[in-house]
Amino acid sequence: MAVGQVRYSIPEEMVIESASPGARYSLESASDPDVAMNTIQTYKLNPSDNFKLNVDGRKIPELVLEKPLDREKMPVHNLILTAVDGGDPVRSGTSEITVIVLDINDNAPQFEKQVYETNVSEKATPGTEILHVKATDADEGVNGEIEYFFAEQTSDLILSLFAIESSTGTIVVRGNLDHETNSLHRFDITAKDKGNPQLDGHCGIEIKILDINDNNPEIIVTSLTSPVPEDSAVGTVIALISAKDPDSGDNGKVLLTLSPKSLFKLNPSLNGMPINYTSSTKFR
Ligand SMILES: [Ca+2]
Ligand SMILES: [Ca+2]
Ligand SMILES: [Ca+2]
Ligand SMILES: [Ca+2]
Structure with a gap:
């Protein structure tokens, strides 16, 4: 046999x-x-x-x-x-x-997470690593080798601010981030294998841009009575001023003060800060 x-x-x-x-x-x-x-x-x-x-x-x-x-x-x-x-x-x-x-290329790359979220300071400089994404592919050889790309239709803004290393899935800062312009960026990353035909998988990215105090307060005078008659009564409103600071939270809170020897006083108002003439001393 x-x-x-x-x-x-x-x-x-x-x-x-x-x-x-x-x-x-x-x-x-x-x-x-x-x-x-x-x-x-x-x-x-x-x-x-x-x-x-x-x-x-x-x-x-x-x-x-x-x-x-x-x-x-x-x-x-x-x-x-x-x-x-x-x-x-x-x-x-x-x-x-x-x-x-x-082996046949019958498995698409799959990301470990559907959405990756992270925070980065607006002062992060180009080259700073923000995030790693990772996809796996069960196929063998080139059918399972993965490269990472920005999804098609990714906006020019995103492409100017971030870069991804195709072999490692590391997302880095590319441009100048600004919390005041955009405090949150969302985009998609695609993982492609090298099979024929090529298969791909997708994940979402959400990057919060954290504020730093990089803006000085700005004082805006919305109305001003000038000159002020010297017999103005104490308490006369002579100017409405407001202040703004585009930063967030405490970085954007503004405290207005007048020099202590001033003849004027600041009073809060709904639409700005009226300066009241409070001194009994006449000024010239
Ligand atoms: Ca296979
Ligand atoms: Ca595959
Ligand atoms: Ca500020
Ligand atoms: Ca800021």
Whole structure:
């Protein structure tokens, strides 16, 4: 009885092509020099989820793919074909069949998170690393090699402010960030494998730009009575002023003060700060 080893390389199933179910792989028939009942009567295959055995009229066994192969689940299938003769005593021989499943690019890169969020100071300089994104791809070789890019349709503003290292997924500052102009940036990153055809995956990025106190307060005089008549009564409103500071929180709060020797007083008002003339001393 033949004892041998057979090796097959079969692509994992993708669509209705390559090794789709029903594909047949002819196995050399085992040879048995005996004749009649003593020659090979049956073949058996050890249990397999993906293959079954078919023996045609000429008693040539063939391996039939019953279920798609998935290299990512099982890259190698070891099958044992047993040939049994009809003699007495029964004799049998086995062939080891090794099926190597060839990779097809059937997995898209997948990011570890759907959305990555982080904060960066508006004073961060170009080259500062902000964030790492990471995607994985279950395929083999180039089918599983990933590169990172900004998604198509990413705005010119984003492209001017941030950069991504395609091989590492590191996002760095590229331009000058400004909390006062944009305190939050949202964009998408695409991971592409190098298979043919190429598959891709996406994730979202949200970068908050943290404020620093980089703006001086500005005083705005909205109305002013000038000159002021010297007999103005104490309490006369002579100017409405306001102040603004585009920074956020305490960085944008403004405290207005007048020099202590001033003849004027600051009073809060709804729409600005009226300066009241409060001194009884007339001024010239
Ligand atoms: Ca694959
Ligand atoms: Ca892939
Ligand atoms: Ca400020
Ligand atoms: Ca600021």
